[in-house]
Amino acid sequence: MCGALLVRNPKGGLDRPIALYSTALILLLLANIFPFLTLEIGGRQEITTLFGASQAMYNAGMGELAVVVFLTSILAPALMMTSSLYVLLAVRFRKSLPGVRVLLSWIGHLEPWVMLDVFMLGVLVAFVKLGNMATMYTGNSLYAFMGLIVVFAAASSSFDTHLLWHKLGIPGRKT
């Protein structure tokens, strides 16, 4: 009646989100080890990593914001990917692993706090703002990060919580 999307059936079953989330996890790792952006000003270079953004907030005495930035750009995506993979693999190989239900119910609550795409917009704005005062170079991590946004979006849209809950069924009742 209100026009909201209720159910859809993504193609590819469980294998597609498993593949996509594994890729996303590797990309997140890559995005964290290489330099993210390099700034050159007055002959001096300043290299920052993805983690550097939250570190800078912490160094400036803003622990709260450091937590917010770390949570939305690294921790929440990492938790969402690992817990999704855990649940997917458990259901795919019909293993009853501990905590599957708890994790699956938390994935939905985690999703709004994954702000990879918003972070990317922030990178663009930072680029423009520093454009006339310094030279900026993109690092390998930035490319990994861009890939991560695309793969993550594909992964979460092929991740079907309804299907997973249906396969898990109700404890003590045959489905």
Next chain:
Amino acid sequence: MRARDVGLASCHTCGLLLHLPASGHTHCPRCGTPMHMRKPNSLNNTWALLIAAIIAYLPANLYPVMTVISFGKSQSDTIMSGVIYLFAHGDWPLGLIVFIASVLVPLLKMLALLYLLITVQKKSHRRRLQRTRLYRVVELVGRWSMVDIFVVALLAALVNVGAVATIEPGAGAIAFSAVVILTMFAAMNFDPRLIWDYQGEDNG
């Protein structure tokens, strides 16, 4: 006809449709989360979070979100002056996006929640469909306001070249992220099903 009228509700977390006991509260047998006919204290919680967000909105816009210290001179930027800078120096499409994300969205989001709360409390039965859609948009776009916080964090991380140039985050950034987070929680606490209650009185 609502699901409530026949004693049915679906789980917020896993979507299982259940017959709820007369009390209206139980635990979902499939995922274990507490289930309610309507989110408990939905209106009170949403009001509290929304009012907190409105209070935080003032320092968020009045205090600087960052200070640029360059060759001994310091210049502070608020949310609004940052947007104006983008329009003046950068390109206007990006300025427009940031203006929408960091000025328009938080303001409209708080007004929208205010409107939803008041109409539900007045047991209004007008424009239900539009109000439900409004709620969905509010839930969807809220996170984009966080972009300013990321910009400040990135700038502070990049521009840290001692005497030449340093960018420090300001108090406004904390208040601004508080607005974003509080409104996100406010939207999560609001139960859109309340919009569709009270319909037996008019059109049956």
